[in-house]
Amino acid sequence: MSNGDADSPIDPEKQFRATLTRSIFTVPTTRLLQKPPTTSSGEPREERRPTVRVARGGHAEYQVIKGELHNLLLDEFNERNLLTASEEVVSAAVHEFVDRVLATQDLPLNDQERRRLADDLTEETLGVGPLAPLMADPAVTDILVNGAGQVYVERFGCLAETDVRFRNEEHLLRIIQRIAARVGRRVDEASPMVDARLPDGSRVNATIAPVALDGSVLSIRRFGRQRMRRDDLLRLGTISEDMNAFLELAVTARKNILISGGTGAGKSTFLGAIAEAIPATERIITIEDAAELILDQRHVVRMETRPPNVEGRGRIAARDLVINSLRMRPDRIIVGEVRGPEALDMLQAMNTGHDGSLTTIHANTPRDALARLETMVLMAGLDLPSRAIREQIVSAIQLLIHIKRYEDGVRRVASIVEITGLEGNTPLTQELFKFERRGRKGHNILGEHVATGIVPRLADELRERDVEVPMSLFQKPRRFDGDNA
Numbered sequence: 001m002s003n004g005d006a007d008s009p010i011d012p013e014k015q016f017r018a019t020l021t022r023s024i025f026t027v028p029t030t031r032l033l034q035k036p037p038t039t040s041s042g043e044p045r046e047e048r049r050p051t052v053r054v055a056r057g058g059h060a061e062y063q064v065i066k067g068e069l070h071n072l073l074l075d076e077f078n079e080r081n082l083l084t085a086s087e088e089v090v091s092a093a094v095h096e097f098v099d100r101v102l103a104t105q106d107l108p109l110n111d112q113e114r115r116r117l118a119d120d121l122t123e124e125t126l127g128v129g130p131l132a133p134l135m136a137d138p139a140v141t142d143i144l145v146n147g148a149g150q151v152y153v154e155r156f157g158c159l160a161e162t163d164v165r166f167r168n169e170e171h172l173l174r175i176i177q178r179i180a181a182r183v184g185r186r187v188d189e190a191s192p193m194v195d196a197r198l199p200d201g202s203r204v205n206a207t208i209a210p211v212a213l214d215g216s217v218l219s220i221r222r223f224g225r226q227r228m229r230r231d232d233l234l235r236l237g238t239i240s241e242d243m244n245a246f247l248e249l250a251v252t253a254r255k256n257i258l259i260s261g262g263t264g265a266g267k268s269t270f271l272g273a274i275a276e277a278i279p280a281t282e283r284i285i286t287i288e289d290a291a292e293l294i295l296d297q298r299h300v301v302r303m304e305t306r307p308p309n310v311e312g313r314g315r316i317a318a319r320d321l322v323i324n325s326l327r328m329r330p331d332r333i334i335v336g337e338v339r340g341p342e343a344l345d346m347l348q349a350m351n352t353g354h355d356g357s358l359t360t361i362h363a364n365t366p367r368d369a370l371a372r373l374e375t376m377v378l379m380a381g382l383d384l385p386s387r388a389i390r391e392q393i394v395s396a397i398q399l400l401i402h403i404k405r406y407e408d409g410v411r412r413v414a415s416i417v418e419i420t421g422l423e424g425n426t427p428l429t430q431e432l433f434k435f436e437r438r439g440r441k442g443h444n445i446l447g448e449h450v451a452t453g454i455v456p457r458l459a460d461e462l463r464e465r466d467v468e469v470p471m472s473l474f475q476k477p478r479r480f481d482g483d484n485a
Helices: 002-007 012-022 060-080 087-104 111-126 129-135 169-182 230-236 241-252 267-277 318-325 342-350 366-378 386-396 457-464
Strands: 140-146 151-155 158-161 193-197 203-207 217-221 257-261 284-288 300-304 332-335 358-362 399-405 411-423 426-441 444-451
Touching: 060 087, 060 111, 087 111, 129 140, 129 151, 129 169, 169 193, 169 203, 169 217, 230 241, 230 267, 241 257, 241 267, 241 411, 241 426, 241 444, 241 457, 257 267, 257 366, 267 358, 267 399, 284 318, 300 318, 318 332, 318 342, 332 342, 342 366, 342 386, 358 366, 366 386, 366 399, 366 411, 366 426, 386 411, 386 426, 411 457
Parallel strands: 257 358, 257 399, 284 300, 284 332, 332 358
Antiparallel strands: 140 151, 140 217, 151 158, 193 203, 203 217, 399 411, 411 426, 426 444
């Protein structure tokens, strides 16, 4: 009999039951239904019966059980090689796992917890775990995780700490690795920093030990469930009607535009909004470190940089993609952000017939943007004189749009500048539109976007093409004493 049992195949159901039984659930006895105490005669003793609490996501009892089941689930997924499977396959496998657990084990869970267990485990496996409620909040623009026990969010330009917590450092690290794996990136001790994106387009940066000393750090820059359009920017006060009309003319006329601004100013959002004016008949190629641009046009080719692999090989930089895009018959080249030697190839592309290109750059002022662009060209390793680089810049770029996030949290276009040429070694610029501050009202900044009265060269070029350009767009508003408007 014993020999027969030894030779017989192992029942998977029994093996699963044994594995689950070995997991120790340290659940407080107050969650278990107990028989009421009795007297010596067998009658029920009048003693207060412990109540079964409905656990929520932050309660320790439910979290313990969910954590143990999640560990078992991940072990099973590793054996079945499902961690990198599609969302549909993973979701179906999670629900099958939960159904199996609830059918074979008498877990101390109430009905509400049993119903939500599959959804919670699916979110833990596929998504961002305890950050899911924050991701569902449309008011949250940034989520900042400083270790397992500290999570901040930004709402309406203000940072605030939340009560969201991870179970431990391993829990946070597992979610970071899952996010990275879904976009083909890796994060470990050998490569402790990673840039990635979520399915909704949110930008993710993660830093783990040994670089992060006090626990893994996760930063999520959200872009909303729907991308911002020009109408949304008008409604929010980012631009004015006249600026919107002018930029539509500039994009349609295939002018090269550089968008500058600080971190979190909304450069990428604004880039996607003004790209709406690109005709649907044109072929667009986008190049980004983490693909996040969402365009309406159908003929769009998206390319993304790639970090080196474990052996330190296979890196594909933005410069490689810019050079490669020139062989792909592009009508428009959109570089999500220039931050290195790809600036030289981008300028050369703009100067050799690839008009209408768009890109962004980190800078505090329009003048700083031109200086940074020159520095990035020097990073290409070519010993070019400063004047030659500046000639390339003023010849390639016609408009520079500077965006700023003001103290009230509102992102506004602070200035639209036309680059007109080079005088000596100094690029010549003229401001066409600007945001004029008028004061404050509580937390809000009062002001409006105004034209400076300067008519750009673009207007003359468009008139030569028989394109009507209303001169009222550039008319400087009159000021009257005592005007409270």
